Amino acid sequence: MANNPSVPDGLYSAIASIIEQARGQVKQAVNQQMVQAYWHIGRLIVEQEQQGQERAEYGKQQLNQLSSRLQAEFGKGFDVTNLRNMRHFYLTFPKRDALRLELSWTHYRTLIRIESPKAREWYAAEAANQHWSARALARQIGVLYYERLLASKEKSPVEQEALAKIDELAESPQDYLRDPYILDFLNLQDKTYQESDLEQAIITNLQQFLLELGKGFAFVERQQRIRTDDGDYFIDLVFYNFHLKCFLLIDLKMHKLTHQDVGQMDMYVRMYEEQKRRADDNPTIGLILCSERNNTVAKYSVLNESKQLFASKYLTELPSEEELARELEHEREKALRIQEEKARYTLNYESN
Numbered sequence: 001m002a003n004n005p006s007v008p009d010g011l012y013s014a015i016a017s018i019i020e021q022a023r024g025q026v027k028q029a030v031n032q033q034m035v036q037a038y039w040h041i042g043r044l045i046v047e048q049e050q051q052g053q054e055r056a057e058y059g060k061q062q063l064n065q066l067s068s069r070l071q072a073e074f075g076k077g078f079d080v081t082n083l084r085n086m087r088h089f090y091l092t093f094p095k096r097d098a099l100r101l102e103l104s105w106t107h108y109r110t111l112i113r114i115e116s117p118k119a120r121e122w123y124a125a126e127a128a129n130q131h132w133s134a135r136a137l138a139r140q141i142g143v144l145y146y147e148r149l150l151a152s153k154e155k156s157p158v159e160q161e162a163l164a165k166i167d168e169l170a171e172s173p174q175d176y177l178r179d180p181y182i183l184d185f186l187n188l189q190d191k192t193y194q195e196s197d198l199e200q201a202i203i204t205n206l207q208q209f210l211l212e213l214g215k216g217f218a219f220v221e222r223q224q225r226i227r228t229d230d231g232d233y234f235i236d237l238v239f240y241n242f243h244l245k246c247f248l249l250i251d252l253k254m255h256k257l258t259h260q261d262v263g264q265m266d267m268y269v270r271m272y273e274e275q276k277r278r279a280d281d282n283p284t285i286g287l288i289l290c291s292e293r294n295n296t297v298a299k300y301s302v303l304n305e306s307k308q309l310f311a312s313k314y315l316t317e318l319p320s321e322e323e324l325a326r327e328l329e330h331e332r333e334k335a336l337r338i339q340e341e342k343a344r345y346t347l348n349y350e351s352n
Helices: 009-049 056-074 080-092 105-111 117-129 134-142 145-151 195-204 206-213 259-275 295-300 321-351
Strands: 217-228 231-241 246-252 285-290 309-315
Touching: 009 056, 009 080, 009 105, 056 080, 080 105, 105 117, 105 134, 117 134, 117 145, 134 145, 134 206, 195 206, 195 217, 195 231, 195 246, 206 217, 217 259, 231 259, 246 259, 259 285, 259 295, 259 309
Parallel strands: 246 285, 285 309
Antiparallel strands: 217 231, 231 246
């Protein structure tokens, strides 16, 4: 009997890679053609409506008849709801050259529901540049990511250049870190988990956690050890931000922020500066993620004066729109207080 040699792993991997790449290119090409086709269909529907027949009932009947004929030949993708979406798509994005062809039809169906043109364009650009899935885009819209980003700035959101890139908006660590962080994707709503469970859930859902952290973050290590003469210390999570060019240390706490938490993170940052920070890195940032903020500790501890230490609360359930609105208002008030304090400091300095 002739020998039956096994296929070399290298040969199989190379061929599999070519097939996957080809499939991806075909899928992308089909997606681009679909988006452009739906844009043109929306344009034709709008142009037909503008030819004098302005009565709503007429337009509704015509769309129903059009849908029936299209579905009979081309399938369910052309039901009345989808045709209305195509019409809305064209009205929302009237310039075909401005379409981001990296985005799918599902992305655009989500984007056309955003009322603010500036927010819509920002989400479209970020979804394309950051390769957000349609599900990730929907989640970021749902947690008001754009609005929270603007609210974290020291100036009023009205004064912001809304379409600026994140790395142009962000000038300091404060502009990258948020409060609260919404960790609903961890599925820890039962309230019985421990800190180790929270940490493991973040590692398991690392891609979504990076999305919540924001742009430019990369995971470095979990439970990173730092050795000292007095023993070993372990930092829960370590990340690096390529825009800020610095490390981010995260300490997870399941209780209200305490002075001990702040002191511990202050020590971690100082040790990291001495042992891990490279010559071309910017100063290390320490972030305490706790279940509840403590305004007294925040005001009367080193946290209040340090440019490297921060504390934010985390939510394991997606808050309501009203709760998010209150959080945004809180961020705006905090930003205004900081701005007023800086203005008073500048005035006093100049007068002296």
